[in-house]
Amino acid sequence: MLALGKLLELTLAGREPAEKTQVTADGVRMRWLGEGALEVRPPEACDNGLDLLLSAGIHGNETAPIELLDRLLHDIARGDLKPQARILFLFGNPEAIRRGERYLELDVNRLFNGRHDQVSGAEALRACELERLAATFFSVPERTRLHYDLHTAIRGSKIEQFALYPYKEGRQHSRRELARLRAAGMEAVLLQSKISITFTAYTYEQLGAEAFTLELGKARPFGQNDGVNVGRLETRLKQIIEGTEPEQPEALDGLQLFSVAREIIKHSDSFQLHLAADIENFSELEPGYLLAEDIADTRWIVEEEGARIIFPNPKVKNGLRAGILIVPAKPDQLA
């Protein structure tokens, strides 16, 4: 196997490879672009015009997605997987991955779309670097742009695997991409309805990529991910990479769609979330339920029918989202 296939090993050791570019026997070029960043380029004659960005480890303790990208890279470096797409592999927060922590000082996934300019430190610099790497990768005109940012969640979930689809004014969510996500094993998609500061929000809004955050199960340390079944996603990613993806029907085949009713923002240290510590994502909340309280008598009361909560987290920093209240959506606004 080519040494550059061991991007994860290099990243965990904080090492730079001796050779920055290597080529497989089939002419696939692998190029190390910096810490946790590797570009894969098929031979020109095989290139099908897709630019695919695969990122994981934006949160350092979310290891199942990192292991998945590591397996894909090994297969490419061994010549077992023969790409027809250009691919950028990114491990988002190398230092947090080494420490097995979500982040060190600042959550990298809250630093995109200009936010990194307003703060300082290693994670702000990394978010800026990730934006630069993504912008360069997605700068070639007339190619198809697709980004999957892979995550696992802090808590268990009533719906194990789901995607978050960013929002941009005037741009419609794609039914074709949703069907592709269904084929990749996603059971639900949350259609965002306002702009955001995550990595996929940046690549979707600024770089014109189809971009999705994928939640694949519960976060566990390296080597303990047997409970996270990424089989369907892995198969589909290999097909996308090799250009052998079967035509998927337009039907969404039971995919559940949700939209954001409200984001719960933590404004102060007085913020209190009235949910059990072990509540699962997608738990239903009855209208009238007092969900949270904050400074100046702020009260978050559920008003929506069919409301559910995802990503409840009272420990986030002030000013950030401490949960998302979602409601069922209809597929009538899809392109």
Ligand SMILES: O=C(O)CCC(=O)N[C@@H](CCC(=O)O)C(=O)O
């Ligand atoms: O389990 C949690 O509370 C968070 C899991 C996670 O990291 N989710 C992403 C979602 C990103 C998005 O909104 O697209 C995040 O919170 O950054």
Ligand SMILES: [Zn+2]
């Ligand atoms: Zn995450």
